[in-house]
Amino acid sequence: MLQYKDIKIKDQNLDVGLKNLLNIKDPHIFFSAQAVQKEPIHHRMTNVFYGVLTYTPKACECCGLINEENLLIKHSPKASDIQLIPYQEVPSVLRLFKQRFYCKSCHHTFSARTYYIAKDCYISQALKFAIAIDLKKKLSMKDIALRYGVSFKTVERVLDTFYQGLKFNPNHLPKHLLIDEFKGTKDCEGAMCFIFSDAQTGKIIDILDDRRNFKLIAYFQRFTQQARKRVQHVVMDMNSAYGKMIPQVFPKAKILVDHFHIIQQISRAFNQQRIRSMNQLDKKSAQQMKDYRKLKKYWKQLQKKHKNLGYDHLKQFPLFRQKYVTESEVVDYLLTIDPVLKASYDVYQDLLDAFENGKAQPFFAIIDQLSPLLEEPFKKSLRHLQKYRKEITLSFTQPYSNGKLEGKNNLIKVIQRIAFGFRSFNHLRKRVLIQQGLLEIL
Structure with missing residues (x-):
């Protein structure tokens, strides 16, 4: 020395x-x-x-x-x-x-x-700056600390020092909003966090630690009345709580139900019907046990749109005695196992076709005239869409969807998984905003 x-x-x-x-x-x-x-x-x-x-x-x-x-x-x-x-x-x-x-x-x-x-x-300012740059990447803060030979708390201090909070502009809100929720951290006030973004650009506007109505109303009332009146459409999932909050804070906004959640509700209803039909089979019978395995294995083929099934290409499907059959023949056999499943499948495909054509009237006509042959749980799941008839009908005429926001939610899950979870909601929020380029180094 x-x-x-x-x-x-x-x-x-x-x-x-x-x-x-x-x-x-x-x-x-x-x-x-x-x-x-x-x-x-x-x-x-x-x-x-x-x-x-x-x-x-x-x-x-x-x-x-x-x-x-x-x-x-x-x-x-x-x-x-x-x-x-x-x-x-x-x-x-x-x-x-x-x-x-x-x-x-x-x-x-x-x-x-x-x-x-x-x-x-x-610690040199150059080292702190290098840590701040790495915080923009999909790396856990513990990995960053290990890479530079500093403590985890040092990385947290750099995050708090180099990246300040998102600037709040009470005079600006986009005309079209996407809203959704995701699972946050243990220190959040509510069970789920709230996120909303611009429907046209997909840019995140803000992330809140609570999705309860009184919290959302208090937050959005911080915006001026002129800014809230400019909002024309709000796209959401089928959460009844949001339907009560939106008219209070956005007096001129029309509510749309996200396309993904409509299809998800239909697909889930049919998939649950497949499980019920599968569980009704007698497992002591050799033939019915084979049918049980086929229904369990080839559920993806049943979920497909009928026009997307393969009608010409022959290939071997396990459980079909090594025969060369088409994908449509597999589906045809599965539908012969249970007549209720066949009736549910027809309704499911008709709803998908009506949705794809963008026609709300035929879509709800199918739900209004469900066959008595269908089981009650399946009909109950589909009739749940009737509660949002106005919102779904309007969504058929508008191009806005929560797809961009669902992508942001997936990014949040990736960041949480890489970090093995966050203790602080503030740090999670900052990492997401940094990833999206909404926070820059001071």
């Missing part, structure tokens, strides 16, 4: 090279001929750069008196180990000897300062 007497003489050539390497632009820092050493620190070989920070201060930092007539006296420098960005997976440290000064007036001492290191900090 070198002492101050070994490095107090500046080496002009090495000084310029090391400053370029370490990206140091402070003229008050200089390096000597023996500035680069290899030393063990915390049982790891480390690149140690020895530097000196000295200058003549203009005034005392403690009392503020101007430095005149040798009011400030130089004391012996004090060494500080400043952590740098690792170089080739090897830890790097700047051992900086900071000049100390003694004030004759207030009898206090203080050390020289530089922009390269914040006050009372032992």
